[in-house]
Amino acid sequence: MAFVMPTILFFLVFKYGPMLWAMGLSFTTYDMMKPPRWVGLENYESILRDPIFREALANTLVYIAGSTIFITLVGLGLALAINTRGPGRRACMSAMFLTNIMPILAVCLVWRFLFHPHGLLNQFLGPLGFGRLDWLTDSALAMPAIILVTVWRFAPYFMVVFLAGLLTIPPEYYEAAEIDGANAVRRFRYLTLPLLMPVTFFVVVVAALLSARIFLMPFIITGGGPGNATRVLSMLIYETGFSYMKMGRAAAISVVLFAIVMVLTLAQMRLFMRSEEEYS
Amino acid sequence: MTNASSGPGVSRRQALTRIGALGAGATAVAATRTRGFAQPKAPITLSFWTFDNPQQRPWLHKRVNQYMEKNPNVKVDFQWFTFADLGKKVSVGYATGTAPDGFVTGDWLMPTWLARNLIAPLDVKLLGYPALDAFRKDHADAFVAGAIKDGQAYGYPLWFYGFCNYLNTKQFKEVGLDPVKDQPRTWTELGEVAKRLTIKQGNKFTRQGFKFAMHAAQWTMIQLNPIVSQVGGQWFDASGKCTINNEAGVKAMTIRASIARQYGAEDPADSIATFPLPQMDWLKERCSMFSCHPIPPVAIKSQNPVMESEGYFLPVQMAGVTADKRYTTCYGFNFVVNARAPKDKQEALHDMYRFIMSDLVDCWQATAPFTLARKTGWTDDPRVKSFPHVGEIIKAKDNGVFFPRTPIWTELADAMHRAVQKVMLNNADIKAALDEAAAEVDRATAEFKKA
Secondary structure (H helix, E strand, C coil), X not given: CCCCHHHHHHHHHHHHHHHHHHHHHCCEECXXXXXXXXXXXXXXXXXXXXXXXXXXXXXXXXXXHHHHHHHHHHHHXXXXXXXXXXXXXXXXXXXXXXXXXXXHHHHHHHHHHHCCCCCHHHHHHHHHCCCCCCCCCCHHHHHHHHHHHHHHHHHHHHHHHHHHHHHCCCHHHHHXXXXXXXXXXXXXXXXXXXXXXXXXXXXXXXHHHHHHCCCHHHHHHCCCCCCCCCCCHHHHHHHHHHHCCCHHHHHHHXXXXXXXXXXXXXXXXXXXXXXXXHHC | CCCHHHCCCCCHHHHHHXXXXXXXXXXXXXXXXXXXXXXXXXXEEEEEEEECCCCXXXXXXXXXXXXXXXXXXXXXXXXXXXXXXXXXXXXXHHHHCCCCCEEXXXXXXXXXXXXXXXXXXXXXXXXXXXXXXXXXXXXXXXXXXXXXXXXXXXXXXXXXXXXXXXXXXXXXXXXXXXXXXXXXXXXXXXXXXXXXXXEEECCEEEEEEEECCCXXXXXXXXXXXXXXXXXXXXXXXXXXXXXXXXXXXXXXXXXXXXXXXCXXXXXXXXXXXXXXXXXXXXXXXXXXXXXXXXXXXXXXXXXXXXXXXXXCEEEEECCCCCCCCCCEEEEEEEEEEECCCCHHHHHHHHHHHHHHCCCHHHHHHHHCCCCECECCCCCXXXXXXXXXXXXXXXXXXXXXXXCCCCCCHHHHHHHHHHHHHHHHXXXXXXXXXXXXXXXXXXXXXXXXXXX
């Protein structure tokens, strides 16, 4: 107990303490200048009536779903592609992983140039028959653009996680399946996928949590626009707290975000536990 | 009986009166000098924050350093932040008890600080004025209006400048326009001129005739505010309700949108300009006209040395600014004092501010063409008068219309920025977008009043 006490104390002071403080703050009005004043559930009632909050909530859910699905699919695809004995495998893996270690600010600025109406992306897509795409200024395209950057950045990280999972599957299983006449698709469907289920669960949960906390990408790339098209809850928390100086209201939004993340995580846990039971 | 030391013919009463008068005079002179740039008795450390800018921040820093040299007992912890971050940093500073003793603030944020009693009233006598009236008369009414509350000054105006329409005279001549004679004076003229200046290749603008900034809420307000005023609009009615969605507001937004929608002279989605250089498209000659604060020659030189050396640019008054409609955007900066700073620090800050502002020509030379708030003490100097286009730049300052003074300024600016984006980028209905913005602003007002 004595050995773990510093860690427990650290978490109590720097993690759970502020969390509880934020929850308490959500029942107050607090402009950072005067002491907080108790207002009960007023902040929650107010944000639920606020169309900007509702838009930001919808954007956040779309972003979480879009990023998590594509990060998982692309990460798994890359892992399967790289899980070969071909030459240059390590070099490929390292090159892909570079996207993950680049400073986020640089990533966002580079993508802003790529997304420019006359930027590289449109110049590449033009000859393929696409007209001018206003990636960051068309409200229908702005969120997919942010998801694209997210997948580009994080999929290689999860590729490594999937790759580690793939390497733990004994090759004898595949040899036996091959002898039994299973083709590549069936081997993937009945061997790889079930045996990767714990890893997939980890990837989905972590990717969803990561997505729920997204802030810098929409903040730098689109500023939440056009209109409210890419304003996510974490951006709204920042604006409400630090631009409008409504800390109580910002805390209420952060509690809602926390609840969403908790619900998502619990739902995914139930879903994956059931899937694992079915496969085992 | 006479007093020997008094001399013949002078009574003791007279002698005492003279000595008293001499003493009073000497005291007054000493007091004036002391009040000039006095040294606090004990060593003192002042924290002072400002915004960053290639000209203004270094000049302020120089003056603060000079003040410290003259006052060895005073140490100033001089810090600066990006223009957009300063207000937030100060807010967080107040929340955490780390706000500076004094800082420079945009005048549009004065209601935010005043509504919460965060800044201290200034003693104008310590700033060198005999009374508030003299302080008021030393600045344009509009500049001090936002700095005075309940008969007390809370802000000491520093720089205040108006927006001009910057023309690329070479491009004007290329399309057969005379930059002086054909400079657009109304929004219709601006649309027509911009259309002639525009060059397109397919759906790509090689050159935009005119460009509104699209990158930041502050700039959205800067460029929309004068149009709202010109068409007779108001941001709020007497009860505090947002009225930007009324007929005048719709007219203003229609004008704002017309350059792209009606004249096809602007592509709101196509810009290389971002914070902190929204004028970049104009500097790079990708647009021919841009409404901007005074642009220092050094800034032009750094981005386009040819334009600077050949001088093919001309600031003129913004469209819609006429003798009877003197509305161009104007904003400025005030020195303020933290109400929570100890009294001795507040007094020392007065002294420092007075010192900083005691050489206006030096300020102009270092920061030109950013105009100063003071009416006199610099405009008649030959070094100011000889500055290119200075008359037009000063006229823009004097024709200024101010941002709405409201404690929910940030919410208003953000709501309007979203409305402009919806109209310009998503082709949204103007009235519907303004209705949404007005509703947002009214919610923010209600919440502010409640809190």
